[in-house]
Amino acid sequence: MDLVTVGTVAFDNIETPFGSQxxxxxxxxxxxxLAASYFTxxxxxVSVIGDDFSKSxxxxxxxxxxxxxxxxxxxxxKSFFWAGRYHFxxxxxxxxxxxxxxxxxxxxxxxxxxxxxxxxxxGNLAPAVQAKVLDQLESRPELVALDTMNFWMDSAMSELKxxxxxxxxxxxxxxxxxxxxxxxxxxxxxRKILKMGPxxxxxxxxxxxxxxxxDDRMFFAPAMPLEDIVDPTGAGDTFAGGMMGYLARTxxxxxxxxxxxxxxxxxxxxxxxxxxxxxxLLELDHGKINERIAQFVDLVDMEAExxxx
Amino acid sequence: MDLVTVGTVAFDNIETPFGSQxxxxxxxxxxxxLAASYFTxxxxxVSVIGDDFSKSxxxxxxxxxxxxxxxxxxxxxKSFFWAGRYHFxxxxxxxxxxxxxxxxxxxxxxxxxxxxxxxxxxGNLAPAVQAKVLDQLESRPELVALDTMNFWMDSAMSELKxxxxxxxxxxxxxxxxxxxxxxxxxxxxxRKILKMGPxxxxxxxxxxxxxxxxDDRMFFAPAMPLEDIVDPTGAGDTFAGGMMGYLARTxxxxxxxxxxxxxxxxxxxxxxxxxxxxxxLLELDHGKINERIAQFVDLVDMEAExxxx
Numbered sequence: 001m002d003l004v005t006v007g008t009v010a011f012d013n014i015e016t017p018f019g020s021q022x023x024x025x026x027x028x029x030x031x032x033x034l035a036a037s038y039f040t041x042x043x044x045x046v047s048v049i050g051d052d053f054s055k056s057x058x059x060x061x062x063x064x065x066x067x068x069x070x071x072x073x074x075x076x077x078k079s080f081f082w083a084g085r086y087h088f089x090x091x092x093x094x095x096x097x098x099x100x101x102x103x104x105x106x107x108x109x110x111x112x113x114x115x116x117x118x119x120x121x122x123g124n125l126a127p128a129v130q131a132k133v134l135d136q137l138e139s140r141p142e143l144v145a146l147d148t149m150n151f152w153m154d155s156a157m158s159e160l161k162x163x164x165x166x167x168x169x170x171x172x173x174x175x176x177x178x179x180x181x182x183x184x185x186x187x188x189x190x191r192k193i194l195k196m197g198p199x200x201x202x203x204x205x206x207x208x209x210x211x212x213x214x215d216d217r218m219f220f221a222p223a224m225p226l227e228d229i230v231d232p233t234g235a236g237d238t239f240a241g242g243m244m245g246y247l248a249r250t251x252x253x254x255x256x257x258x259x260x261x262x263x264x265x266x267x268x269x270x271x272x273x274x275x276x277x278x279x280x281l282l283e284l285d286h287g288k289i290n291e292r293i294a295q296f297v298d299l300v301d302m303e304a305e306x307x308x309x
Numbered sequence: 310m311d312l313v314t315v316g317t318v319a320f321d322n323i324e325t326p327f328g329s330q331x332x333x334x335x336x337x338x339x340x341x342x343l344a345a346s347y348f349t350x351x352x353x354x355v356s357v358i359g360d361d362f363s364k365s366x367x368x369x370x371x372x373x374x375x376x377x378x379x380x381x382x383x384x385x386x387k388s389f390f391w392a393g394r395y396h397f398x399x400x401x402x403x404x405x406x407x408x409x410x411x412x413x414x415x416x417x418x419x420x421x422x423x424x425x426x427x428x429x430x431x432g433n434l435a436p437a438v439q440a441k442v443l444d445q446l447e448s449r450p451e452l453v454a455l456d457t458m459n460f461w462m463d464s465a466m467s468e469l470k471x472x473x474x475x476x477x478x479x480x481x482x483x484x485x486x487x488x489x490x491x492x493x494x495x496x497x498x499x500r501k502i503l504k505m506g507p508x509x510x511x512x513x514x515x516x517x518x519x520x521x522x523x524d525d526r527m528f529f530a531p532a533m534p535l536e537d538i539v540d541p542t543g544a545g546d547t548f549a550g551g552m553m554g555y556l557a558r559t560x561x562x563x564x565x566x567x568x569x570x571x572x573x574x575x576x577x578x579x580x581x582x583x584x585x586x587x588x589x590l591l592e593l594d595h596g597k598i599n600e601r602i603a604q605f606v607d608l609v610d611m612e613a614e615x616x617x618x
Contacts, residue, residue, distance in 0.1 A: 017493075039618070090493065184326075184399065187536045208517035211534060220608045222529040225520060227496045256612040263611055286618045293617070299529045300609040302572055303565040308602070309348070309595045 001067070002248040004114045005032045006046040006133045007123025007147075007237070008103065009053065009071065013083035014233050014276060016090065024233075024277035025057045027080065028123035028147070031234035034281040035241025035268045036121075037064035038289060040248040044114040046070035046133060048102045050077040060282065069111040074102045090229045091206045110136035119248045120144045121240060122167065127152055127159035134166055143253050145169040146198070147240055150176050165197035168253075171240055173204045186211065187218075200258060202243075204236050212262050214255055221262045222299055224270040224292070231276045235269040238281065242268030267292040310376070311557040313423045314341045315355040315442045316432020316456075316546070317412065318362065318380065322392035323542050323585060325399065333542075333586035334366045336389065337432035337456070340543035343590040344550025344577045345430075346373035347598060349557040353423040355379035355442060357411045359386040369591065378420040383411045399538045400515045419445035428557045429453045430549060431476065436461055436468035443475055452562050454478040455507070456549055459485050474506035477562075480549055482513045495520060496527075509567060511552075513545050521571055523564055530571045531608055533579040533601070540585045544578040547590065551577030576601040 007029030013022045029047045036043055044067045051073060062068060083097035108129055115138040122130040124147045134144070146167040152160045153176065164170060170193060174186060183189040186203055190213035193201050201213040207229075212219040243265035250257050267289060271280045316338030322331045338356045345352055353376045360382060371377060392406035417438055424447040431439040433456045443453070455476040461469045462485065473479060479502060483495060492498040499510050499522035512520040516538075521528040552574035559566050576598060580589045 088493065184397065185536055185538065186534050205517065208514065209531070218534060218608060219610075220531040220534075222518070222531065222609075225495050225527060225529075227494055229494065259611055290617050297611060299527060300531075300611075301528075302568055302606065308599050 001044040001114050001117040002040045002042040003036055003119045003121065003244055004044040004046065004070070004110070004117040005029050005036070005121045005123060005241075005244075006108055006130065007032060007121075007125060008080050009045070009047040009049050010080035010082060011053075012081075012233055012277065013097070014231055015083075015085040015096075016231060017086065017088050019230070019276075021231075021276045025054050026082070026234055026277055028125075028234075028237040030057070030061075030278060031237035031272065031281070032121055032123055032241035032244070033061060033066045034064070034278055035238045035265075035272075036245030036248070037061075037066060038268075038284060038286070039242070039245030039264070041065040043067065044070050044111070044117065046108050046110055046114065048072040048074060048106045048108075050079040050102050051075050053079045057278075067113070070109065070114055072109065077102045084233070086232065090232055108133050108136075115139075117141050118251065119244055121244045122146045122163070123237060123240070124149055127156050127163045131159070131163045131166070134163070142251070143168045143247060145171060145240065145244060147171045147236070148176070150179055153179055161196065167198055169200040169202065170198040171202040171204060171236075173206070173236070177201070177203050202262065204239065206232065206235070210239070210262055210266060212258060214258070217255060219255075219259045219262065221259075221266045222296070223266060224295060224299065226270060226273060229273045232273050233277065235272045238272040239265040239269040241265070263293060263296050264289075267296055310353040310423050310426040311349045311351040312345055312428045312430065312553055313353040313355065313379070313419070313426040314338050314345070314430040314432060314550075314553075315417055315439065316341060316430075316434060317389050318354070318356040318358050319389035319391060320362075321390070321542055321586065322406070323540055324394040324405075325540060326395065326397050328539070328585075330540075330585045334363050335391070335543055335586055337434075337543075337546040339366065339370075339587060340546035340581065340590070341430055341432055341550035341553070342370060342375045343373070343587055344547045344574075344581075345554030345557070346370075346375055347577075347593060347595070348551070348554030348573070350374040352376065353379050353420070353426065355417050355419055355423070357381040357383060357415045357417075359388040359411050360384050362388045366587075376422070379418065379423055381418065386411045393542070395541065399541055417442050417445075424448075426450050427560065428553055430553045431455045431472070432546060432549070433458050436465050436472040440468070440472045440475070443472070451560070452477045452556060454480060454549065454553060456480045456545070457485070459488055462488055470505065476507055478509040478511065479507040480511040480513060480545075482515070482545070486510070486512050511571065513548065515541065515544070519548070519571055519575060521567060523567070526564060528564075528568045528571065530568075530575045531605070532575060533604060533608065535579060535582060538582045541582050542586065544581045547581040548574040548578040550574070572602060572605050573598075576605055
């Protein structure tokens with residue numbers, strides 16, 4: 001496999017100040033796999049669903065060459081469910097309901113055909129579950145990326161630190177970087193995190209863009225200011241999927257390729273926000289993606305080879 | 310004059326989670342003039358102070374060729390005073406005290422030598438006072454920039470809209486752009502604001518950078534992630550001062566020059582945050598400024614002439 005992803009495959013109820021939709025197909029691994037499918041074709045998915053899950057989404061994924069042998073389907077059980085309400089700023093949200101269902105006792109099984117992936121994306125899940133996926137690999141991938149959230153910092157910090165020590169890239173938001181290190185300055189926070197295991201840190205700032213840190217190097221990618229933000233759900237996962245899909249496509253983890261992967265991830269995330277759930281991610285093609293990437297390049301173009309006094 | 314500035318010249322008491330200082334010399338016009346003085350030498354300042362104000366800061370400004378004929382000194386009265394406390398995020402703050410003092414009945418007098426400025430910066434003040442400065446000009450400057458804040462949107466919206474209709478560039482933060490237009494999307498907010506008078510809109514987002522809008526064009530400048538943010542007071546004014554100083558230096562208001570002016574403003578603002586009050590702005594030189602500007606260029610450099618799938 002070029003890319004293996006573990007994460008939730010789920011239903012979401014989403015409320016924003018401008019609209020709402022119920023039982024939208026979502027989950028971190030869904031967004032990651034859909035976004036990555038535009039860049040690489042050998043994708044394996046490790047997750048669990050109930051027998052209530054959308055057959056058409058499973059067909060959609062398989063149609064995009066996402067291998068589902070790692071997706072467990074529990075007969076008579078229900079898929080993971082999340083309900084949330086966004087604030088007026090569309091950058092913060094409250095969780096209204098979480099029903100773990102099949103996720104409660106999820107024991108990930110990595111099929112033999114997935115055990116030597118070039119790239120591995122550990123989507124947001126309990127750190128112990130993420131670690132179980134790492135344990136089942138035969139060979140070390142070129143890059144292992146880990147996404148997590150404040151919930152695990154509050155409830156499972158030691159397991160989180162343990163799994164963090166085994167990965168190459170950590171992806172969290174700015175508040176989580178501050179919580180994880182007790183440092184207000186993201187520069188200081190990054191320095192501490194890069195001593196905890198990961199060689200690369202991606203700080204996601206939602207509508208304010210993303211920062212990449214490696215050693216003493218920094219790169220900043222803006223978010224695209226959008227005409228309409230319909231639903232930011234899954235934008236962070238879509239960002240990760242675009243980034244990992246692009247890296248799997250290039251087969252490189254050089255700093256310049258990581259920068260470009262983050263621009264690609266930002267472009268994919270900007271599409272994600274333009275419709276509810278995964279809808280927009282199903283309608284893209286390379287032409288539309290190239291056009292959006294060109295807008296990102298233009299957005300920060302200073303039109304100055306040398307800007308000096 | 311190349312650049313005339315109106316705004317406060319004042320004392321601040323500043324508290325941050327990491328330290329505090331009392332009676333720090335500040336005020337919008339102080340920060341603007343100091344920042345601009347690195348780029349252009351014929352600067353006029355319109356403001357008012359009491360006889361309690363710092364003589365050494367007045368000498369400092371005059372030593373930088375800032376003309377003070379427009380600065381009224383009221384004997385027996387006290388200078389404007391503001392006290393504020395920053396939250397842990399260093400991006401938001403509470404006002405603890407405001408003593409208008411000499412500002413209560415400030416009637417700006419624009420000296421004859423200031424009445425034909427190439428560039429005019431209307432720093433944050435009551436819109437009616439900003440309008441009085443415009444009324445006293447003999448000729449239209451190449452560019453008039455207006456800074457304002459939510460306080461005037463709440464208390465003097467009609468005067469604000471009136472003065473807005475007479476300027477070329479509006480500088481506000483993202484929440485204020487949303488408040489002014491009732492639009493969540495900054496793209497939509499910008500479109501509305503560009504119909505209210507200004508040809509250019511600069512949306513300041515503090516630690517998240519700045520956006521420039523003109524017609525359908527957008528440019529994004531990041532903020533520099535800093536090792537230590539000591540005090541963000543005056544960063545917005547320093548940004549404006551760097552931007553206007555750079556424009557006055559080039560004498561141009563082309564879109565590429567506006568972009569570069571915003572990078573220069575962002576660089577100056579990043580210095581401002583590294584010490585309390587104006588301290589850091591007194592210690593710079595072109596070498597240090599060029600080095601910081603180069604870091605900004607590097608921060609968003611995608612190392613890709615063409616990034617295409």
